[in-house]
Amino acid sequence: MKQKKARNFIRQALSYTVLTVIAILCCYPALWVVMSSLRPGGALYSETLIPKTLTFVHYTELFTKYPFGQWYLNTLKIAVISTIIGTTLVMLTGYVFSKFRFSGRKNLMSGLLVLGLFPGFMSMIAVYILLNQMNLLNTHFAIILVSAAGAPLGFLYVKSYFDTVPTSLVEAARIDGASNLSILFRIILPMSTPLIVFTSLTIFTGVFTDFIFAKLVLRSPEKLTLAVGLFDMINNKFATEFTVFAAGCVMIALPITILFMIMQRYLVEGLTAGAEKG
Amino acid sequence: MQQQYKTVIDEKQYSLDGMRQHRKTATILSILAMGLGQLYNKQYVKGILMLLLHFSGIYFIAAKLPHAIWGVYTLGETKTELKKVGKLYQQVMGDHSIFLLVEGLIILFIVVVLACMYVANVKDAYRIGQLREEGKAPNTFKQTVKYIADYRFPHFVISLPMLGILFFTVLPIVFMILLAFTNFTRENMPPANLVDWHGFQTFKDMFQIKAWSGTFYGVALWTFVWAVFATFTCFFGGFAVALIVQQKDIRFKAFWRTIFILPYAIPAFVSTLILRNMFNGQFGPINQYLAMMGISKIPWLTDPMWAKFTIILVNFWLGFPVSMLMIIGILSTIPKDMYEAADIDGATAFQKMRWITFPAVMQSMAPLLIMAFVGNINNFNIIYLLTNGEPSNAEYKFAGHTDILITWLYKLSLDQGQYNFASVIGIFIFIILAVFAIWNLRRTKAFREEEA
Numbered sequence: 075m076k077q078k079k080a081r082n083f084i085r086q087a088l089s090y091t092v093l094t095v096i097a098i099l100c101c102y103p104a105l106w107v108v109m110s111s112l113r114p115g116g117a118l119y120s121e122t123l124i125p126k127t128l129t130f131v132h133y134t135e136l137f138t139k140y141p142f143g144q145w146y147l148n149t150l151k152i153a154v155i156s157t158i159i160g161t162t163l164v165m166l167t168g169y170v171f172s173k174f175r176f177s178g179r180k181n182l183m184s185g186l187l188v189l190g191l192f193p194g195f196m197s198m199i200a201v202y203i204l205l206n207q208m209n210l211l212n213t214h215f216a217i218i219l220v221s222a223a224g225a226p227l228g229f230l231y232v233k234s235y236f237d238t239v240p241t242s243l244v245e246a247a248r249i250d251g252a253s254n255l256s257i258l259f260r261i262i263l264p265m266s267t268p269l270i271v272f273t274s275l276t277i278f279t280g281v282f283t284d285f286i287f288a289k290l291v292l293r294s295p296e297k298l299t300l301a302v303g304l305f306d307m308i309n310n311k312f313a314t315e316f317t318v319f320a321a322g323c324v325m326i327a328l329p330i331t332i333l334f335m336i337m338q339r340y341l342v343e344g345l346t347a348g349a350e351k352g
Numbered sequence: 353m354q355q356q357y358k359t360v361i362d363e364k365q366y367s368l369d370g371m372r373q374h375r376k377t378a379t380i381l382s383i384l385a386m387g388l389g390q391l392y393n394k395q396y397v398k399g400i401l402m403l404l405l406h407f408s409g410i411y412f413i414a415a416k417l418p419h420a421i422w423g424v425y426t427l428g429e430t431k432t433e434l435k436k437v438g439k440l441y442q443q444v445m446g447d448h449s450i451f452l453l454v455e456g457l458i459i460l461f462i463v464v465v466l467a468c469m470y471v472a473n474v475k476d477a478y479r480i481g482q483l484r485e486e487g488k489a490p491n492t493f494k495q496t497v498k499y500i501a502d503y504r505f506p507h508f509v510i511s512l513p514m515l516g517i518l519f520f521t522v523l524p525i526v527f528m529i530l531l532a533f534t535n536f537t538r539e540n541m542p543p544a545n546l547v548d549w550h551g552f553q554t555f556k557d558m559f560q561i562k563a564w565s566g567t568f569y570g571v572a573l574w575t576f577v578w579a580v581f582a583t584f585t586c587f588f589g590g591f592a593v594a595l596i597v598q599q600k601d602i603r604f605k606a607f608w609r610t611i612f613i614l615p616y617a618i619p620a621f622v623s624t625l626i627l628r629n630m631f632n633g634q635f636g637p638i639n640q641y642l643a644m645m646g647i648s649k650i651p652w653l654t655d656p657m658w659a660k661f662t663i664i665l666v667n668f669w670l671g672f673p674v675s676m677l678m679i680i681g682i683l684s685t686i687p688k689d690m691y692e693a694a695d696i697d698g699a700t701a702f703q704k705m706r707w708i709t710f711p712a713v714m715q716s717m718a719p720l721l722i723m724a725f726v727g728n729i730n731n732f733n734i735i736y737l738l739t740n741g742e743p744s745n746a747e748y749k750f751a752g753h754t755d756i757l758i759t760w761l762y763k764l765s766l767d768q769g770q771y772n773f774a775s776v777i778g779i780f781i782f783i784i785l786a787v788f789a790i791w792n793l794r795r796t797k798a799f800r801e802e803e804a
Contacts, residue, residue, distance in 0.1 A: 082601075089596050096593060097611045099669070104618060106637060107626045119635035163513050174506035182510075187793055189521050191726065191785040192778075197524030199765065203454040204519065223516030230793075254505040283621040301621060308625055316629065327622045334617030338610065345674065346681025 104327075111320035118316040132321040139318070140303060141296055142325070148214060149299040153281040156218045160225030161274045168232025169258050173244055183230075190227035198290060205291065212293045221281050228273070235269045236262055271337050272344025279330055300326050375481035382477035386470060389477025393484060397493035402473060409466045420459035423452035427534070432543050449547035450536065457523055457530075465518075525782075531775040538769025554772040564773070567748040567760070575756040578663070579728040585668045587721060590675025591713065595705075597676075598683050609680070616673035624737040627666050628653070656753035659739050663754060667734055678720070679713055686712045722792045726785050735759045757781050 106123065111132055113125040136142040171183055201220060202211075210216040239262050247257050263270065285301035292298050298306075304322045307315070334341065374393070382389025386409070387402030428447025480490045491499060500508050535550040558564050597608050615623065630636050631652040639649045652662045686708065694704050735741065741755035741763065750768045751760045757777055765774035 086601060089599060089602060092596055093602075093608055097608065100611055100614045103623060103626050103630060103669075104614065106630065117635070118629055118632060119640070120637075123637075163516075166509050167513050170506040170510050176506050184790055184793060186517065187789055188786045189517065189525070191730070191789055192521070192525055192782055197521065197528055199450075199771070200454055200457075200524035200527035201520060203451060204458065204523070207455065207458065220520055223513075223520040226513035226517060227521065253501060254509075255501075279619055283619045285621065304622075304625075320626075323622050323626060327618050330619050331614075331617045334613070335610070338613060341613075342677050342681065345677050 104331075107320045107323050110317055111324050113317055116315045116317050132318045133325070135318050136321055136325065140307070141298075142300075142303070142322070144296050145298055145300045145303045146325075148297060149282060149301070152214050152217050152299060153278050156221040156225075156281045157274050157278045159218065159222040160277045161270065163222060164225045164228055164232055164273060164277075165258070165263070165270070167226040167229040168236055169262065171229060172233045172236035172239075173241075173257075173262075183233075186227055187230060198287065201287075202290060211291060212297060214292075214297065216291050217281070217284075217288055217299075220287065221277070221284075225277060228276075232269060232273060235266060239265055268340040268343035271340035275333065275337060275341070278333075282330060283326075374484040375478055378477040378481035379474060382474045386473045389473070390480070393477065393480040393490045395480065395490050395493065395496070398496055405469070409469075413463060413466070416459045417463060420456040423447075424456035424460070427548060428452050428542075428546050431546055445543060447546065448543040449534075450542050453530065453547075454527055457527055458519070461518060461523055465515075528775050528778055531771050532779055534772055536771045537773075541769065550772070554776050558773060558776050563749045567751050568777075570745075570748060571751055571755055571757055571760050574660070574754070575729055575758075578660070578756055579725050579731075581664045582667045582671070582728040582731070583721060583725045585664060586671035586724070587675050587717070589668055589672040590677075591679050593672060594676045594679040594683060595709075598680060609677075612676060613673050615669050616677075620670050621733060621737065623670065624666065624734055627669070628738050631662055631666075653739055654743055656743055656745075659743060659754050663734060663738055666738055667728075667731075670734070675717075678717065682713050682716045683709070719792055719795070722788060726788050726792075729756070729781065729785065730758050731756070732758045732762065736762065 109123055109125060110118075110120070112128045112130070113120055114127055114129045114131070171179065205211050205216045205220075210219070243261060244257055247261055252260065282299075283301050284299075285305045288299045289302045289305070292302060300322075304319070304326060307322060308319050378389040378392050380389075381392050385403065386406035387399045387404075389399075390402055391399035393399075427449040430446040432443065432446040484490060532554055533550055533552070534547050535553070536547045539545075540547060558568060593612060596602070597605055597612075602608070630638050633639060633649060633651050633654055636652070638652070642648075642650065651658050653659050690708050691704060694708060699707075735754060735756055736759055739752070739754045741752035741759050743754075744752045748755075750763050750770065755763070758781065761774045761777045761781070764770040764777070
């Protein structure tokens with residue numbers, strides 16, 4: 075008995091140690107970048123983690139040296155509109171594939187799934203010329219259009235979530251005279267909050283942090299998004315102005331991280347729903 | 353009501369006169385021009401709308417199609433040249449092959465969409481004609497709208513996303529595939545030069561010229577190794593952490609989980625850039641701490657082997673929270689009495705793990721693991737942001753030691769302008785991924801369920 079107790083104690087102590095070490099490793103990069111952003115000077119190297127004097131000058135520099143406020147507005151505008159349109163489209167697509175049977179359905183589904191895997195960079199040249207034809211280069215609408223048009227490719231996740239809504243419920247509503255759209259909005263969507271949160275958050279962060287496509291389309295400095303601006307910052311001046319870059323990182327990461335932490339419960343549900351379906 | 357009744361009677365009389373004629377006449381008329389059949393079928397609003405579409409379509413095809421076909425077929429015939437105009441030499445712009453190709457594709461795609469509408473129009477006229485022969489009144493425009501909303505809902509709703517996908521995904525892919533069969537490189541960049549169809553030359557070069565094939569095999573091998581390691585480290589790491597957190601006597605479970613979600617919550621794009629600086633060999637904090645412990649500097653990102661190791665390590669940091677969350681979710685669905693029964697039978701902790709926990713987790717995770725593997729083959733961001741393929745490799749053509757196929761493709765097209773070679777790689781990646789994805793999809797429940 076005593077031996078068992080001792081073994082139990084060792085196991086617990088070991089577990090807590092491992093958990094603490096992992097927790098430190100998880101937090102450390104975030105802590106380090108916050109501390110770097112508050113450090114005077116511009117160098118990457120610092121003697122200690124916590125600087126001897128704290129300064130907010132790098133945050134003000136973001137707004138004086140770069141059009142950071144404008145970038146922020148641009149990014150929010152693009153991300154919010156793309157998220158709304160994209161989420162609507164992917165929900166509709168998932169709904170149709172989940173609750174309706176029509177000819178060519180399965181082939182269409184496999185086709186879309188495969189298309190979703192295609193490496194995006196080669197198609198960027200064609201999309202670029204396409205946007206050029208439509209006179210949309212260097213506009214925010216171009217990014218919204220392309221990301222909204224691509225969103226339905228992620229339909230499978232939505233479909234498998236909607237599959238868990240019992241068909242009998244849908245049938246009953248239809249007998250009561252509900253139209254197809256009101257079935258979606260009144261019955262299925264209210265039961266799918268985790269899915270909606272998960273999908274829209276994924277689209278939102280995707281657009282918020284995209285730096286490749288946005289970089290190709292947007293040219294003038296006042297039209298850039300945060301991700302492109304930040305990427306240019308580190309590629310051009312990183313050697314001398316690392317601390318300003320760190321401040322930019324904090325400003326970009328903070329809203330998304332907070333959003334994720336608040337929505338945590340839904341994210342966990344959304345993720346596991348996908349896993350349970352298998 | 354009265355009125356409707358009247359139409360039915362009219363209809364009856366009419367159909368007695370021209371028995372079995374409606375179907376034929378309506379079909380022939382609709383073949384002549386979209387909407388004529390519908391007009392004949394007394395669906396006036398619909399008919400006029402379709403007729404308008406017909407004429408704009410005809411105008412469009414007549415104006416654009418011949419030039420489009422010529423453009424795609426020849427990829428342009430006149431070069432940009434200096435010509436003598438009067439006493440001065442002026443630059444006269446020739447054909448831009450790549451623009452011709454994309455524009456031609458756009459027009460061909462629109463024509464295909466129009467053709468589909470045309471077929472639907474003929475079918476519709478035939479169907480309505482048949483209804484009339486059976487003595488039923490054709491739908492009014494209002495009824496048509498309602499019919500679409502109720503019974504044609506899936507087709508109608510899906511058509512908008514499908515159009516978006518057709519033009520912003522399918523068209524670019526077709527374009528890319530076609531590029532592999534041209535000689536489009538920076539050396540003959542339009543509009544100064546013309547691009548030509550080249551057959552399978554690029555494919556031959558890729559596998560027969562040693563510099564290309566050597567790079568291809570080397571990069572492909574590392575891509576595979578990377579994807580395997582990236583997938584399994586994240587899976588088993590997440591699994592282990594989930595097991596530790598979910599032990600019965602561990603307290604503050606929610607607290608630990610929240611902290612471990614942090615790497616998932618911080619945008620990967622930002623954290624990868626941060627980690628690149630932390631692993632900086634000269635000034636980064638990690639080497640600094642190692643130096644304090646008396647360990648000499650490690651070339652995290654500058655030595656080929658270490659760089660590969662660092663990439664997998666960073667990917668682990670970014671990726672383990674997701675599998676941890678999923679596995680915690682699965683663990684909570686395993687019935688408790690299975691463990692109790694195992695306890696009564698005197699099973700050890702390892703046996704319970706081996707025969708109860710592991711199979712349950714694998715059953716749910718297997719399809720997701722395959723998709724994660726596929727995703728890692730395509731994982732552009734981490735490589736591009738962390739090392740950008742560096743350190744460079746003198747034996748490779750335009751690729752570094754840590755480049756995977758997708759980043760090599762990026763370098764080839766956007767940095768080096770070797771578009772046709774990039775296309776060949778794109779096609780190769782696509783085939784591999786498609787095989788995995790379809791095989792995986794066909795065996796998942798989401799696809800097989802379908803009771804009725």
